[in-house]
Amino acid sequence: MPEITRPRLCPFCESSCGLLVKADPASGEIVSIKGDPDHPASRGFVCAKSQGLRGLRDDPDRITKPLLRQGDSFVEISWDEALTRAAEGLNRIRDRDGIAGLGIYLGNPGAHNAGVMLGMPALLGAMPALMVSAASIDSFPRFLASLMMYGNQARIPVPDVEHTDFFLIFGANPMVSNGSMMGAPDMPRRLKALRERGGKLVVVDPRRTETAAIADQYLALRPGSDALLLLGIIHTLFAEQLVKPGRLAAISRGVEQLQTLVADYAPERVADLTGVEAND
Ligand code: SF4
Structure with a gap:
């Protein structure tokens, strides 16, 4: 057979x-x-992790059928029996403890898995429960910022790497992560194309990462001082009258408060704390 x-x-x-x-x-x-x-x-790109699919599929410990614990071992049961047992157990806990007794743990990958994306709202709708996931560790601050700024935690702006001519990266290393959340695979090609069309790549990171190594400018800030550097940047935008919301003014709130908030964070003041010179 071919x-x-x-x-x-x-x-x-x-x-x-x-x-x-x-x-x-x-x-x-x-x-x-x-x-x-x-x-x-x-466009033909894959990173080394793609080859792990074979190991994932062939892993002898991979569970492909429902198992029922019996003492120290497990016995195989049918899907019908497994689903019936799961429903009975979950209903029993919900009747006894309410929603607080139920929890869902969602592993990675989730956001890029059609089954999870389509099935999770239905599951949570039928069985409200506390949910934690890999994102609880590394993405919830991002979700909270989106919720507060755009009204929905899932609205996550991503850079248009293909068309930008100035790419400022804070604490990310897409040469290794391959764009991940940006959904832009083959970062080496994309960053090379950015520079070939005359664009500029600036990396801000305490560590001289693989992406920093190919950047036009690398700013080594002190660990934990990102917020101060950003306040200094926003201060400069206001001071040099570069804040031009244009048509976004109609749907923006709090611009004046932001200007007041950053008034004390001139680049010269934050330089000592961030380790980044004011002129950089
Ligand atoms: S960049 Fe991500 S999606 Fe692409 S091959 Fe690597 S792990 Fe898979």
Whole structure:
């Protein structure tokens, strides 16, 4: 039987690179995992993590069927029995303890998994519960900022890397993370293209990262002083009358308060604390 090749998406990060997975139908083995040159975003790019799909699929510890604990071991049960037992158990806890007794833990990947995206609202609608996830650790401040600024935690602006001519990066390392949340795979190509069209890349990070190494300018700020540097930048924008909201003025609130808030954070004042010179 000839080998078959199928287009798939890498599920390991938000970049969701296109893959061409070649398999042997006779043995069920994956023969190769390569980048799909026809995928419009990744255009054939994949990082090393994509090769881990084979290990994920073939892991002997991977659970593919419902298991019921019996003492120190597990026995296989049917999906019908598993779902019935789960529903009975969850209802019992909800009747006894209310919503506070129920919790959902959502692992990664979530935001780039269609099953989770489509199924989670239905699950939470049917069974309200406390939910924690990998995002509880690394993304909730971002969600809170979006909720306060844009009215919805899921509204997360991402840079238009393909078209910007000035890319300022705070504390991210897309040469390694591959754009992740930006959904822009193959950052090496995109950053190279930015500079080839005359754009400028500036990286602010306490560590000289792989992205800092290829930047036009690298600012090594003191750990934990990001907010001060940002206050200094906003102060400068107001001081040099570069704040021009244009049509956004009609839907913006608090611009005057922001100006008042940053009044004391001149670049010369924050320089000592951030380690970044005022002229930089
Ligand atoms: S950047 Fe790597 S991990 Fe992320 S989707 Fe692409 S191949 Fe997968």
